[in-house]
């Protein structure tokens with residue numbers, strides 16, 4: 138900047154000043170289509186067909202020897218039974234709709250192939266192929282395994298949010314927002330403590 142100013146002062150002739158300003162304006166313009174095209178390229182990274190394939194073929198990532206329970210085989214337990222089965226933190230999130238502190242889950246950094254199952258009943262909810270880095274400090278996904286979750290409106294904060302929970306045991310998982318990556322634009326913001334990760338290969 139100092140150099141540019143010095144240059145302007147040194148050749149303070151109106152004509153060259155005009156050309157310099159014009160050149161700067163043109164170079165700003167030139168960067169715009171590039172920024173736009175890279176944003177579009179990012180958005181076009183996954184097609185709707187890719188998302189459908191991820192959802193349909195989630196079983197490809199199930200580790201050998203793990204039998205995923207059926208969502209139809211619902212789980213219902215008393216509060217005392219859940220307290221016995223879960224850690225205090227898991228109970229707070231899954232059964233009381235608590236929220237873990239952001240950035241605390243080891244699952245934020247999980248990048249291996251595998252599936253994320255409900256910590257309450259082991260129903261598969263997401264695969265590693267559905268995960269992305271949202272920068273929020275909570276494990277985030279742009280789609281989910283079909284029929285794994287039920288949703289409800291939540292008015293705990295001033296604005297309404299969409300809460301979602303495991304369709305098998307009813308355990309609270311997180312909230313789904315519409316600011317995720319294209320083409321789904323979904324951001325399933327999940328409490329890491331409500332999930333268990335099962336790597337495809339040990």
Ligand SMILES: [Zn+2]
Pocket residue numbers: 255256257258259260303304305306307308
């Ligand atoms: Zn569950």
